[in-house]
Amino acid sequence: MKVEVKFGGLGGQGIITMGFILANAAALYDGKEAVFTQDYSAEARGGASTSEVIISDERIDYPHVQKADYLVLMSMSAYRDYVHKLKGDGVLIVDSDLVKLPDEKRKVYGIPATKLAEELGNPIVANIIMLGFFAGVTKIIKPDSLMAAIKDRVPKRFWELNEKAFAEGLQYAEKNL
Amino acid sequence: MSEKHLKEGYYFWSGDVAAAEGAIAAGCRFYAGYPITPSSEIAEQMALRLPQVGGKFIEMEDEIASIAAIIGASWTGKRVMTATSGPGISLMNENIGLAVMTEVPVVVVNAMRGAPSTGLPTLVGQGDLMQAMYGSHGSYQIISLYPNSIQETFDLMFEAFNYAEKYRVPVMYLLDGLLAHMYERVYVPPKEEWEKKILWRKRAKEGFLPYQPEDDLVPPMPLIGEGYKIHATGLTHDESGYPNLTPQAQEKLVRRLNEKILKHEEEIWKVEEFMTEDADLIIVSFGGEARAVKSAVVEARKEGYKVGMLRLITIWPFPHKFIEKYSADFMVAELNYGQIYHKVREYAGNKVYKLNKMGGEIHTPDEILRKIREVMA
Numbered sequence: 001m002k003v004e005v006k007f008g009g010l011g012g013q014g015i016i017t018m019g020f021i022l023a024n025a026a027a028l029y030d031g032k033e034a035v036f037t038q039d040y041s042a043e044a045r046g047g048a049s050t051s052e053v054i055i056s057d058e059r060i061d062y063p064h065v066q067k068a069d070y071l072v073l074m075s076m077s078a079y080r081d082y083v084h085k086l087k088g089d090g091v092l093i094v095d096s097d098l099v100k101l102p103d104e105k106r107k108v109y110g111i112p113a114t115k116l117a118e119e120l121g122n123p124i125v126a127n128i129i130m131l132g133f134f135a136g137v138t139k140i141i142k143p144d145s146l147m148a149a150i151k152d153r154v155p156k157r158f159w160e161l162n163e164k165a166f167a168e169g170l171q172y173a174e175k176n177l
Numbered sequence: 178m179s180e181k182h183l184k185e186g187y188y189f190w191s192g193d194v195a196a197a198e199g200a201i202a203a204g205c206r207f208y209a210g211y212p213i214t215p216s217s218e219i220a221e222q223m224a225l226r227l228p229q230v231g232g233k234f235i236e237m238e239d240e241i242a243s244i245a246a247i248i249g250a251s252w253t254g255k256r257v258m259t260a261t262s263g264p265g266i267s268l269m270n271e272n273i274g275l276a277v278m279t280e281v282p283v284v285v286v287n288a289m290r291g292a293p294s295t296g297l298p299t300l301v302g303q304g305d306l307m308q309a310m311y312g313s314h315g316s317y318q319i320i321s322l323y324p325n326s327i328q329e330t331f332d333l334m335f336e337a338f339n340y341a342e343k344y345r346v347p348v349m350y351l352l353d354g355l356l357a358h359m360y361e362r363v364y365v366p367p368k369e370e371w372e373k374k375i376l377w378r379k380r381a382k383e384g385f386l387p388y389q390p391e392d393d394l395v396p397p398m399p400l401i402g403e404g405y406k407i408h409a410t411g412l413t414h415d416e417s418g419y420p421n422l423t424p425q426a427q428e429k430l431v432r433r434l435n436e437k438i439l440k441h442e443e444e445i446w447k448v449e450e451f452m453t454e455d456a457d458l459i460i461v462s463f464g465g466e467a468r469a470v471k472s473a474v475v476e477a478r479k480e481g482y483k484v485g486m487l488r489l490i491t492i493w494p495f496p497h498k499f500i501e502k503y504s505a506d507f508m509v510a511e512l513n514y515g516q517i518y519h520k521v522r523e524y525a526g527n528k529v530y531k532l533n534k535m536g537g538e539i540h541t542p543d544e545i546l547r548k549i550r551e552v553m554a
Contacts (some may be wrong), residue, residue: 035361059360061468061472062471065538
């Protein structure tokens with residue numbers, strides 16, 4: 001098993017955090033080999049932001065995504081920048097309010113993650129909703145592993161909010177698939 | 178306060194964090210530095226962790242002061258380190274010469290980024306390989322190591338500190354912009370296990386001369402604060418440590434500074450030989466770039482090409498025996514305009530090809546594969 005995932009969006013959306021949490025979950029809680037790399041522009045917010053995760057049963061040599069199985073996007077500019085990295089039979093997972101793809105021929109799974117996060121009271125957890133949705137759609141990672149990795153990353157006072165956000169994304173996938 | 182050491186187990190670390198944790202596990206207790214991308218997280222981790230293990234972290238005003246501070250601290254017997262990147266390593270080079278001349282054990286991490294000058298701060302480069310050896314003025318030897326995974330970044334720190342202490346020499350620990358910011362799983366063994374790996378420097382005995390070498394050409398080191406009166410100078414000196422500005426003293430000292438490393442080079446050499454035994458073409462590589470090379474070698478073998486990889490873990494002293502022992506052609510894949518290529522040519526019996534990228538990203542396996550097909554057609 002080898003899966004390549006690329007995340008893309010804008011600085012401030014938690015794109016790098018998403019990749020880090022997924023790779024951390026795979027490496028420490030699912031017992032897989034995982035590599036996480038990141039790339040960001042100089043701006044703290046609003047610049048392009050991307051991260052990459054490779055998960056495998058075997059040792060990973062080349063650490064970058066060559067052809068992504070999954071492209072997880074939270075901005076239109078990220079779609080334009082990274083769609084060429086997606087495999088022919090690859091899958092797009094997007095924030096459906098921010099990334100509109102009427103002409104895309106490949107499978108697109110959408111969730112209004114940013115809007116749902118605002119409804120939960122804090123748009124900062126949009127990326128965690130995306131991760132829950134990702135887990136539900138792809139089934140490549142155990143939800144418990146992801147939640148454990150979220151708790152590694154997030155201060156304790158935000159655990160409850162993040163648990164709610166993660167569950168929201170997961171349930172959205174179950175309801176809409 | 179009780180010391181907070183790493184517990185046995187698995188961690189998910191970047192190269193920077195692994196370098197810092199590896200250094201602390203290997204006994205480093207003093208760090209002075211000035212943050213610069215992509216090495217800054219080493220300083221961050223050291224600032225957090227050193228006080229937890231009874232060590233000291235100092236943020237200095239610049240890189241020149243940073244390396245001066247660790248040279249001073251090393252004289253007290255502490256294992257010491259600094260880390261930098263890009264322009265920072267250029268600033269440190271004058272005092273690397275001072276550490277060579279006064280024979281002070283120090284570990285200097287250089288997370289190589291795109292260069293020259295400020296270049297590409299967040300992106301990978303391999304342009305400082307020759308500088309690692311030849312960056313300071315004069316004719317001397319240092320030791321340079323270069324891992325290619327986050328696990329190896331942790332593990333190899335023990336060798337870095339042991340070599341520095343054993344040979345009283347600066348060890349240039351190379352990382353690159355890819356490894357510095359990339360995360361992988363690291364296994365940390367129990368403390369009793371890694372503590373056994375630590376070698377301490379030879380200590381001066383009663384009635385010593387501070388620069389009187391033993392049979393291994395390395396003088397035992399007296400420690401400041403233990404009652405010794407010693408003189409350490411960057412000027413040419415004799416065994417007493419005081420300046421002796423004669424051709425005879427220069428000949429004796431500079432020869433020994435070189436020979437104390439070269440005499441032990443076989444102990445210092447570390448390489449990974451991957452599918453080299455029957456190879457017609459061996460790709461020489463190191464650091465983050467070697468990960469692309471290994472992927473390409475695996476693919477090329479599937480296509481029937483007899484290709485192997487020689488990964489240099491020790492860059493300096495140059496592990497020439499591993500070039501000389503093969504009669505294959507070589508290709509040197511590196512993120513510069515051609516540096517280690519010239520060293521390989523010096524020792525190779527057959528053709529040597531270049532595969533260069535100027536930095537910013539490592540080669541893709543496809544790019545390497547195309548070059549393999551081209552030269553082996």
